[in-house]
Amino acid sequence: MNGRPDSLVLLTGASGYIGGRLLRRLLIEDLKVRCLSRRPEELKQTVDTDVQVVKGDALDTESLVSALSGVSTAFYLIHSMAAGEDFSQQDRIAASNFADAARQAGVQRIIYVGGLGDPSSQLSKHLSSRQETGEILRTSGATVIELQASIVIGSGSLSFELVRSLVERLPAMICPRWLEVEAQPIAIEDLIEYLVQSISINCPASTIYQVGGPDRATYGAVMREYARQRGLKRLMIPVPFLTPFLSSLWLGLVTPVYARVGRKLVESLKNPTVVTDFAASEAFSVQPMGLTPAISRAMRHEETEVACTRWSDSVSSSALRTGAKPRQFGSRIIDSRTQTVQASASSAFRPIQEIGGSTGWYFGTWLWNIRGFIDILAGGVGMRRGRRHPCELRPGDVLDFWRVEQCIPGEILRLRAEMKLPGRAWLQFETVENGPSSSRVTQTAIFDPKGLWGYMYWYVLFPVHNWMFRGMLRSICDAAEDGLPRKRAEA
Numbered sequence: 001m002n003g004r005p006d007s008l009v010l011l012t013g014a015s016g017y018i019g020g021r022l023l024r025r026l027l028i029e030d031l032k033v034r035c036l037s038r039r040p041e042e043l044k045q046t047v048d049t050d051v052q053v054v055k056g057d058a059l060d061t062e063s064l065v066s067a068l069s070g071v072s073t074a075f076y077l078i079h080s081m082a083a084g085e086d087f088s089q090q091d092r093i094a095a096s097n098f099a100d101a102a103r104q105a106g107v108q109r110i111i112y113v114g115g116l117g118d119p120s121s122q123l124s125k126h127l128s129s130r131q132e133t134g135e136i137l138r139t140s141g142a143t144v145i146e147l148q149a150s151i152v153i154g155s156g157s158l159s160f161e162l163v164r165s166l167v168e169r170l171p172a173m174i175c176p177r178w179l180e181v182e183a184q185p186i187a188i189e190d191l192i193e194y195l196v197q198s199i200s201i202n203c204p205a206s207t208i209y210q211v212g213g214p215d216r217a218t219y220g221a222v223m224r225e226y227a228r229q230r231g232l233k234r235l236m237i238p239v240p241f242l243t244p245f246l247s248s249l250w251l252g253l254v255t256p257v258y259a260r261v262g263r264k265l266v267e268s269l270k271n272p273t274v275v276t277d278f279a280a281s282e283a284f285s286v287q288p289m290g291l292t293p294a295i296s297r298a299m300r301h302e303e304t305e306v307a308c309t310r311w312s313d314s315v316s317s318s319a320l321r322t323g324a325k326p327r328q329f330g331s332r333i334i335d336s337r338t339q340t341v342q343a344s345a346s347s348a349f350r351p352i353q354e355i356g357g358s359t360g361w362y363f364g365t366w367l368w369n370i371r372g373f374i375d376i377l378a379g380g381v382g383m384r385r386g387r388r389h390p391c392e393l394r395p396g397d398v399l400d401f402w403r404v405e406q407c408i409p410g411e412i413l414r415l416r417a418e419m420k421l422p423g424r425a426w427l428q429f430e431t432v433e434n435g436p437s438s439s440r441v442t443q444t445a446i447f448d449p450k451g452l453w454g455y456m457y458w459y460v461l462f463p464v465h466n467w468m469f470r471g472m473l474r475s476i477c478d479a480a481e482d483g484l485p486r487k488r489a490e491a
Helices: 017-028 061-068 087-107 125-140 158-169 188-197 219-228 242-256 259-272 279-283 291-304 314-320 345-353 365-378 451-482
Strands: 007-010 032-038 052-055 073-076 110-116 143-149 170-175 207-210 235-237 328-331 334-342 404-406 413-416 424-434 438-449
Touching: 007 017, 017 032, 017 188, 032 061, 032 110, 061 087, 061 291, 073 087, 087 125, 110 125, 110 188, 125 143, 143 314, 158 219, 207 279, 219 235, 219 291, 242 451, 279 365, 345 413, 345 424, 345 438, 345 451, 438 451
Parallel strands: 007 032, 007 073, 032 052, 073 110, 110 143, 143 207, 170 235
Antiparallel strands: 328 334, 334 438, 404 413, 413 424, 424 438
16 A cells, blocks of 8 residues: 555655655655665765665666666656757656556556646647656556646745746846736645655546645736745836747846756746646645745745755756856855865864854955954944854854854854845855765855845955855865864964
8 A cells, every 4th residue: 555654665856856855754754765866876965874775767767677676656756858959858758768667666656746737728848748748657557646736936946946036136027928827836845745645645546636826826926926025126017029938038148047947947838827627625635825925935944044955956957056157046146166185074074163253264364354344334243243162063053243054063064144245145064075084075155145236246246255265165174184173264
């Protein structure tokens, strides 16, 4: 029977936005989980040791057969939107391979997230591919539960990141007619709940369930509500032209990170994506939240921490993840750098854990002090708060004009800025073992600008920030290799 604690669940897409959040819920439900990944060595670093991680590729049937062995329920959360113009062909091949492997392995149930849209109308290439994937999976002989959804509201989802990016960046927006096509947004928490309940609901035959929140809304309405909650005044100018295709090209200029994936999504906005079949309300015990609380919840999540999983973390979007220059996901700018040190991860973490206060910031501390003085003049906290303990940190501690958001000794330190800024900022350090007496130290600065002033702040100060952060990482690694307690505060 599906849903038994001793049954094995296969999760694909565990490194993606929905899959990463679903994995945590499955573990809370005390289910045995096996994750399929093309890059298992990367995924193993981010999941619990109780989780099985196996190597496999939906384009390789042999790897799927072994991965599905002994599995009762499989979550199919795979797409190829980042693959280019032939993404629908790759989706077709991947789904066919998975269906064949599931049949051979005797999988009882497959759970899949597809897209809403009337199949009798002229659907976009993206929505057509999503629905075709469900049809192919149903050839497996397993009971397939397909959850068709519209806009997913949650910090980190592609749909929500597009909204954030546009509203945060543009004080005035051209709004073509298709932007007022109806959708039915669903909060990520509610979608996860549907997925979890899909394991055990009574469903003897393959069924499509349309899921959404209680509110019908358009992308335009979502953008206006987001702007209202962020306290941003935005001028939205309706125009009767600008086709979805041309708009997607424009979007690629405004938010380059979406040049491949986002365009396909925007081209789908010509199709209404609303719930017309309400069978899900009878089959599931889920009471979805409305648009306003869903956006509010997503924003509160961002206030306390950087989203745990993002659509851009998925392997299918890996082409967007690398590069020495700062990357941009939605409205957030991410500047990350890594250095290898000849020291264990715990030794490399020691100078990180002692940062700030009387130790200083290892490089350019005088500039940090000037920034603190400017913050005081602006009505902020400045650098005068110091730190609670010279070499211990715990979540909630103040650290000069930062606050500790997460601290796992030997692994990660994440700080949230509390200085006056035209946006929100985090500074994160991670250490990972890289072999005998060797480890990698990764430093990541995240900035979520508020409006145009926020972007101007980042780009004007980027040369200074780049110089300071590079010097800080280098000095921290020097301190780790020297093995000296509380090494110099200046380079």
